[in-house]
Amino acid sequence: MQQVAGNSPSASTLDSWGENPVRLVVEQVSYAYSASAAAAPKFTLGPVSFAARQREIVGILGPNASGKSTLLQILSGQLKPLSGRIELDGWPPGSFSLRDRAQRIAIVHQESHLLFPLTVWEYVLQGRYPHGRRLRFENDADILMAENALEQTGATALAERSMDQLSGGERQRVVLARALAQQPQLLLLDEPTRHLDIGGKVELMRRLRNLTEQNRYTSVIVTHELNLAAEFFNWVVLLQGGKCIAAGRPEEVYRAELLAQTFGTPLEVETGAGGRPRVVLRRAREDDSLVK
Amino acid sequence: MRAIKPGKIFSICGVLGAILFVVVVFSLKVGAYPISVRDIVLTLVRGMVGHWNSIPSSDRLVVFGLRLPRIALGILVGAALSVSGASFQALLRNPLADPYVLGVSSGAALGAICALAWFPHEPWAMQGLAFVGALVTIAAVYFLGRRGGQLDSTTLLLAGIVAASFLSAVIMFLMTTLSGRDLRGMAFWLMGDLATTPAVQLGFLFLLVLAAIGAIYSTSSDLNLILTGEQEAHHLGVNVPRVKLVVYVGASLLTGVAVSVSGAIGYVGLLIPHVIRMIFGSDYRLLIPASALGGAIAVALADTLARTIAAPTELPVGAMTAAIGAPVFIYLLKRSMV
Numbered sequence: 001m002q003q004v005a006g007n008s009p010s011a012s013t014l015d016s017w018g019e020n021p022v023r024l025v026v027e028q029v030s031y032a033y034s035a036s037a038a039a040a041p042k043f044t045l046g047p048v049s050f051a052a053r054q055r056e057i058v059g060i061l062g063p064n065a066s067g068k069s070t071l072l073q074i075l076s077g078q079l080k081p082l083s084g085r086i087e088l089d090g091w092p093p094g095s096f097s098l099r100d101r102a103q104r105i106a107i108v109h110q111e112s113h114l115l116f117p118l119t120v121w122e123y124v125l126q127g128r129y130p131h132g133r134r135l136r137f138e139n140d141a142d143i144l145m146a147e148n149a150l151e152q153t154g155a156t157a158l159a160e161r162s163m164d165q166l167s168g169g170e171r172q173r174v175v176l177a178r179a180l181a182q183q184p185q186l187l188l189l190d191e192p193t194r195h196l197d198i199g200g201k202v203e204l205m206r207r208l209r210n211l212t213e214q215n216r217y218t219s220v221i222v223t224h225e226l227n228l229a230a231e232f233f234n235w236v237v238l239l240q241g242g243k244c245i246a247a248g249r250p251e252e253v254y255r256a257e258l259l260a261q262t263f264g265t266p267l268e269v270e271t272g273a274g275g276r277p278r279v280v281l282r283r284a285r286e287d288d289s290l291v292k
Numbered sequence: 293m294r295a296i297k298p299g300k301i302f303s304i305c306g307v308l309g310a311i312l313f314v315v316v317v318f319s320l321k322v323g324a325y326p327i328s329v330r331d332i333v334l335t336l337v338r339g340m341v342g343h344w345n346s347i348p349s350s351d352r353l354v355v356f357g358l359r360l361p362r363i364a365l366g367i368l369v370g371a372a373l374s375v376s377g378a379s380f381q382a383l384l385r386n387p388l389a390d391p392y393v394l395g396v397s398s399g400a401a402l403g404a405i406c407a408l409a410w411f412p413h414e415p416w417a418m419q420g421l422a423f424v425g426a427l428v429t430i431a432a433v434y435f436l437g438r439r440g441g442q443l444d445s446t447t448l449l450l451a452g453i454v455a456a457s458f459l460s461a462v463i464m465f466l467m468t469t470l471s472g473r474d475l476r477g478m479a480f481w482l483m484g485d486l487a488t489t490p491a492v493q494l495g496f497l498f499l500l501v502l503a504a505i506g507a508i509y510s511t512s513s514d515l516n517l518i519l520t521g522e523q524e525a526h527h528l529g530v531n532v533p534r535v536k537l538v539v540y541v542g543a544s545l546l547t548g549v550a551v552s553v554s555g556a557i558g559y560v561g562l563l564i565p566h567v568i569r570m571i572f573g574s575d576y577r578l579l580i581p582a583s584a585l586g587g588a589i590a591v592a593l594a595d596t597l598a599r600t601i602a603a604p605t606e607l608p609v610g611a612m613t614a615a616i617g618a619p620v621f622i623y624l625l626k627r628s629m630v
Contacts, residue, residue, distance in 0.1 A: 076527065102529030115385050115519050116574040125295055126517055130529035135510050137577070138295035182528070 023218045024052045024075075024186060029084035031067075031074055045070050047084060048244040050237050054185075054216045057209065059229040059250075062239035063263055068222040071239070072188050075220055077101050088186055102130035106184035108175055108192055114163050120174050121159040124150055127181025149180035152211060168195040172204060180211065187212070187219040193228070201225060205232045226279045230254060230272075238262060251277050301578050308585035312367070315589050319363050319596040324604065325354050364494055365486050366595045366609070367588040369554045370564075372501045372546040374587025377561025378568075378579055379508050379543035382515040383536055384434070385522075386445045390562035391426070391547040394448075395455030397558070399429025400551035401482060402459050405466050407552075415491040419500075423548030429455055430544055484557030484610020486595050500549055505584055508542040511535045512576035519574070557610045559617025560587050566624060 030046030045067040052058045060068045073079045075086065077093030086092055088104060096104065106127070127149065128142040138146075150156045153173040158166065166174060172192060179187060192208070193201040205225070209232045212219045223229055229236055230250040238245040238253055240262045246253045254277035260267045266282035320332045331348075335355045338347050373391060380389040380396070391397045403425025404418045411417035433455050437448030467478055481488065490497065514535040517525035522532050550557070564587045565579060572578055591609065598612040 078527075098526070098531055099529035102527060105527075107527045109524065115381075115387060116569060118520065118574065122573075122575065123520070126520065126528060129513065129517060135513050135577075137298055143295055 020053045020055070022051050023054050023089055024058075024220070025085065025087040026050050026075070027085040029071075029074060029081045029086055031070060031079060032082050033070070043067070043070075043242055045074075045239075045242040046081075046244060048237060048239075048247070049084075050235060050247045052218045052220070052235060054218055055213050056234040057212050057219045057221060057232065059233040059236040060220065060222045060239065061224075061226060061229060061236055062245075065241075066239040067242040068239055069190055070242075071237075072107075072190055072220065072222055075186070076105055076107050076188055093186075099130045102182060104184055105186045105188065106179035106182040108179050108187070108189040117162045117164055119159070120150075120155065120161050120163060120166070121146070123163055123174060124155075124159075124177045124181055127178040130182060145183065146177075146181045149177040150174075152180055152214075153177040153207065169197075169200040169204075172196065172200075176204075176207075180215070185216075185218065187217045189219065189221045189223075191222055191224070193223060193225055201228060208232070226254075226259070230277050230279070251275065254279065256282075296575050296578060301581060304572060304578060305581050305585060308582060308589065312585055312589050312592070315592050315596075316363055316367075319366075319592055320355055320359050322596055322600050323354070323359060325350075327351060327354060361489060361494060362486055362595065363592055364498075365490070365553060366592040368494070368497055368501055369486065369550045369557060370560055370587035370589070370591030371505065371584040372550040372587075373557060373560040373591070374564040374583045375505050375508060375580055376543040376546035376550070378565035378576070378583045379515075379539045379546075380430075380561070381565060382519055382576065383539045383543065384437075384443065384445075384448060385519065386448060387566070388445075388449055388562070389452075390559075391543075391550075392556060392558040392561060393456075394430065394433050394452035395459060396426045396429050396433070396452075396544065396547050397551050397556040398456045398459035398463070399425040400548045401425070401556050402463050402466075403548070404552045405463055405470075409466060409470055418490075418552040419492065419497070419549055422552035423545055426544040426547040426551070427541070429459070430540065480608045481555040483608035484555045484613065485608040486554050486591075487599075487606060488553075490553040497549055497553065501546060504542040504545045504549075505580065508539055509577075509580050511538050512580055515539070515576040516574075519576075555608070555610060557591065557613055559613045559621065560590055563617050563620055563624075564590055570624075 027049050028047040029049070030044065032041035032045070033043040034041040048071060050058060060071055062068055070079065074081050075093065077096060080094050093101060093105060124146045125138055125142065128138055128145060129136075131142070132138075147156070150159060153176050155170065155173045155177050158170055158174060163171070163174070172195075176192070189208070193204055196204060205228045208219060208221065211217065221229075221233070233250060235248065236250050236253050237247045238258070245262055246258060254269045256267060256269045259269065259279060260282070268280050268282045270278045270280060272278040317329060317332055317336075321327060321329055331351055332355060335347050335351050338344070339352075339356060344352070377390040380391065380394060381387055383389075384394075391400075400422040403421035403423070406425075407414070407417035407421040433448065433451045434443075436451035436455070437443060439447050463482065470478075514525065514530045517528055517530050518532060518535065526532050565583045568579055568582045568586050572582055591613070594612040594616065595609040598607040598609045601607065601612075
């Protein structure tokens with residue numbers, strides 16, 4: 001595990017968190033998108049602040065077009081924040097070279113269109129790319145890592161299959177396996193449960209929880225699954241129209257009025273087993289009468 | 293589970309190299325002057341070790357003077373076209389891309405004809421202007437093929453076809469003004485022809501082609517990732533603009549060299565990489581050298597057929613590759629291999 005030098009910018013934050021240091025710091029980060037440099041920004045994001053340690057999952061929640069994916073792109077180092085500070089183990093993600101960044105940050109996207117048939121095994125081996133020379137042949141360690149990644153996502157049996165013959169759930173596991181093969185510190189996922197049925201969603205979230213624990217990742221997941229987020233995530237960040245409405249533990253953020261207002265839907269929050277909040281649709285008397 | 297190893301690439305290329313050698317011997321054998329396989333092999337071996345004086349002079353003339361240069365030219369052109377086809381397919385993320393379809397061959401041909409018109413006594417002008425023609429055409433097609441900032445595969449192919457027909461019109465116009473030249477020879481050259489010995493040393497052209505293939509090969513790991521998506525490749529640490537620049541210049545150079553010595557030979561760049569993919573998979577670390585050898589085999593064989601099928605007259609090799617390539621392409625299309 002990479003240790004941060006004592007005089008690095010986030011040393012103060014490190015001390016305050018004790019044994020398991022803060023890995024990801026997002027402080028007052030904002031971003032503005034405009035069509036041209038002179039034009040007024042079309043979309044602004046932030047300021048957003050949160051922090052996460054190893055083995056923790058941060059959920060980014062909010063209605064469509066609330067800036068969730070933009071925030072993920074900023075975390076990946078793809079977009080530069082307009083202001084504020086992001087640090088991964090003390091360093092801004094934008095300061096890494098492309099290859100260094102790919103050794104630290106893995107991104108799981110929703111879709112990828114393949115041009116030529118590729119086997120699952122070849123696809124997962126691609127995750128080893130940032131760890132070698134530019135023109136490279138995989139060595140035994142790479143093969144071990146890729147096999148391990150397939151095993152951890154339960155996709156070992158798929159290895160010889162072609163990527164275009166997979167079901168939605170199988171494909172999601174393979175895409176995740178490639179990200180694991182990167183051996184990242186920060187795992188970013190953009191709506192990983194899209195296209196999955198309820199069984200697949202629960203299985204994937206449980207898997208992400210376990211992998212984050214075992215492999216000491218810090219995971220940031222954009223999702224619409226409020227209840228699964230409450231069940232499996234350590235922190236949630238609630239966005240609406242580019243503004244950060246709330247950030248904290250799920251039980252702190254999940255308040256009925258706040259969620260109802262953010263999503264524009266009558267919602268109620270119950271406390272489920274284990275003290276985790278659970279979001280349900282508010283029973284509206286008028287609706288009942290309409291049905292009857 | 294295993295990964296592709298350099299040993300596998302060497303052994304596959306060794307097999308393809310052996311096939312190429314057989315094709316070369318076969319091609320040396322057929323022709324008006326009879327010569328036995330034993331004499332061909334003996335002549336080749338003696339020539340290689342430098343025992344020139346022990347070769348009968350007639351064999352030496354037929355093998356080294358007449359037939360081998362033409363076969364070598366075919367090998368050069370086949371390797372160059374097929375690697376540039378594989379490169380354009382990755383660069384433009386389009387399985388139908390190839391220098392001929394994209395109009396790059398026509399651009400290079402226009403450059404070569406301009407060189408004939410303007411600098412008839414400069415031996416390197418043809419290669420140089422053909423390279424420039426290829427570069428400019430692919431850049432134009434690339435920008436015409438964009439729709440809403442995105443590279444659209446249908447628009448791209450249409451742009452290539454439009455560019456090819458426009459450039460052909462310009463070539464026709466220029467040819468009518470080049471009075472006093474051998475028009476039949478020009479027409480043959482445009483169809484793709486290996487009969488004319490290039491004005492520059494073949495060895496230099498080989499070095500140029502090997503350098504370009506080497507440069508493209510150095511990006512083959514990156515190309516594998518770019519094929520699954522530019523964005524994803526970027527996230528995995530690939531410097532996408534740099535790779536695209538290397539491949540763009542390299543593939544244009546290959547097309548320029550091939551067209552300047554042989555005219556526009558179609559289907560090689562399109563089909564050979566697909567056939568290699570079907571047999572050996574789509575890993576570019578293997579695909580590029582295997583395509584180079586496969587293209588060399590295909591063009592050497594096609595040219596042998598072209599000069600013997602209607603002997604004593606010769607067909608342009610481009611007519612041969614099109615006659616064989618078009619049905620093969622339709623077959624692959626129907627089996628949705630392309």
